Amino acid sequence: MSELTVIVPCKNEEEAIPLFYKELVAQTAFLEKRGTELKLIFIDDGSDDKTVEVVRGLHDSDPRVHMISFSRNFGKEAAMYAGLRAAADSDYAVIMDADLQDPPSLLEEMFSYIDQGYDSVATRRVTRKGEPPIRSFFARRFYKVMKKLSDTEIMDGARDYRLMTNQFISAVLSMTEYNRFTKGIFGWVGYETKWIDFENVDRSAGKTKWNFWGLVLYSLEGITAFSTKPLVLSSLIGIILCFISFVMILFIIVRWLIFRDPVAGWPSLMTVIVFVGGLQFFCTGILGQYIAKAYLEVKERPLYLKNEKNCF
Numbered sequence: 001m002s003e004l005t006v007i008v009p010c011k012n013e014e015e016a017i018p019l020f021y022k023e024l025v026a027q028t029a030f031l032e033k034r035g036t037e038l039k040l041i042f043i044d045d046g047s048d049d050k051t052v053e054v055v056r057g058l059h060d061s062d063p064r065v066h067m068i069s070f071s072r073n074f075g076k077e078a079a080m081y082a083g084l085r086a087a088a089d090s091d092y093a094v095i096m097d098a099d100l101q102d103p104p105s106l107l108e109e110m111f112s113y114i115d116q117g118y119d120s121v122a123t124r125r126v127t128r129k130g131e132p133p134i135r136s137f138f139a140r141r142f143y144k145v146m147k148k149l150s151d152t153e154i155m156d157g158a159r160d161y162r163l164m165t166n167q168f169i170s171a172v173l174s175m176t177e178y179n180r181f182t183k184g185i186f187g188w189v190g191y192e193t194k195w196i197d198f199e200n201v202d203r204s205a206g207k208t209k210w211n212f213w214g215l216v217l218y219s220l221e222g223i224t225a226f227s228t229k230p231l232v233l234s235s236l237i238g239i240i241l242c243f244i245s246f247v248m249i250l251f252i253i254v255r256w257l258i259f260r261d262p263v264a265g266w267p268s269l270m271t272v273i274v275f276v277g278g279l280q281f282f283c284t285g286i287l288g289q290y291i292a293k294a295y296l297e298v299k300e301r302p303l304y305l306k307n308e309k310n311c312f
């Protein structure tokens with residue numbers, strides 16, 4: 001017998017969990033034929049609704065259901081890591097959202113690729129219908145920028161919904177960084193990955209935990225975690241500005257030699273000072289981002305803390 005662990009990060013998902021559980025069990029009947037046992041791990045990421053109680057109820061009637069509960073909200077990235085840690089000995093693991101936006105109906109197809117020898121089967125949504133247009137617009141920009149900046153492949157519309165073999169799980173677990181950007185980590189580890197496209201599905205119940213600003217910060221996280229090109233950019237800006245100022249100095253000297261003109265006009269001077277000052281702050285900011293990340297990294301704080309009395 002082999003084992004599949006389904007990892008479900010949950011933050012306030014009391015309404016969605018029963019629907020998810022029902023759908024998942026219905027869609028995983030094929031596993032029995034395959035000789036694969038199902039194990040479900042819900043990660044309670046500091047929920048303040050009845051998420052824990054709902055999962056406990058499921059656990060009482062179905063011993064395949066387990067829960068890891070955090071001491072507070074640590075974010076979905078930490079939740080996914082905790083889930084993968086718990087799945088370290090499983091033959092397969094899959095990460096799924098509790099809101100059924102990652103359709104369990106794809107699992108059978110995903111397993112068919114694993115059986116063909118792929119190490120992971122990833123999913124991406126090819127449509128973003130039901131999402132605010134402005135969010136889709138910026139999301140697409142983000143993936144474009146990311147493609148240019150990073151050497152690691154990050155697919156447009158990629159979900160965290162991914163089925164992986166034990167080898168892949170170990171690889172992801174070996175990356176213990178504090179600033180986690182799992183979509184990048186999945187790409188970074190490599191291995192043979194099959195991509196499956198699907199149409200966006202609306203949330204089954206409850207509401208999204210993301211606001212626009214949260215997504216902006218998350219995308220910056222993704223950029224700093226998987227690219228150091230912004231640092232190169234700031235050096236480049238510095239070099240270009242030096243060159244421009246050199247040309248300007250030459251221009252002023254030549255003009256003085258020919259016309260004996262005193263340099264005039266403080267408005268132009270002010271503009272230049274403000275412009276260069278602004279750029280300096282911009283570049284220091286970029287530098288600061290990386291230092292801040294390194295600072296958090298060297299502290300080696302745990303990614304999450306468990307609340308043992310709610311783990312089963």
Ligand code: UDP
Pocket residue numbers: 008009010011012013045073074075076079096097098099101207208209210
């Ligand atoms: N989630 C989490 N911790 C958080 C935020 C979200 O574990 O701090 C979970 C959430 O319960 C859901 C999944 O991550 O199962 C995706 O969240 P959501 O549906 O809000 O994101 P969206 O699908 O809108 O991108």
Ligand code: MG
Pocket residue numbers: 097099101203208
């Ligand atoms: Mg969702």
